[in-house]
Amino acid sequence: MDKPASTRQLKVARELQRDLAEIIRSRGMAMFGGAMVTVSEVRISPDLSQAKVFVSIFPSDKADATMGILNENMGAIRGELGRAVAKQLRIVPELTFLLDTSLDYAARIEELLKK
Numbered sequence: 001m002d003k004p005a006s007t008r009q010l011k012v013a014r015e016l017q018r019d020l021a022e023i024i025r026s027r028g029m030a031m032f033g034g035a036m037v038t039v040s041e042v043r044i045s046p047d048l049s050q051a052k053v054f055v056s057i058f059p060s061d062k063a064d065a066t067m068g069i070l071n072e073n074m075g076a077i078r079g080e081l082g083r084a085v086a087k088q089l090r091i092v093p094e095l096t097f098l099l100d101t102s103l104d105y106a107a108r109i110e111e112l113l114k115k
Helices: 007-031 060-072 074-085 102-114
Strands: 036-044 050-058 094-099
Touching (some): 007 050, 007 074, 050 060, 050 102, 060 074
Antiparallel strands (some): 036 050
């Protein structure tokens, strides 16, 4: 069973989520083929060296292509993140982008309830 996140982990995760959302927003929808990318959650390891970044993508049929673009540009995004958090963190965590499917799940449940 995972240990609950410490207060420091939660604070760092919130800051990373805010900064990553701004970095992705500044790149614009054109970079992602018209898809809207939202950073829904960030979970960071206890040693602050690795961050799992959960993103939701709308429309969901562009998810695979958009995840590919995010992973191709991970180095550049991490570099920008490093400049944003340079004063707060000694090391910039390694990023892992994961697709957050909770919106699709909620839409599917809603669709089933309408029947």
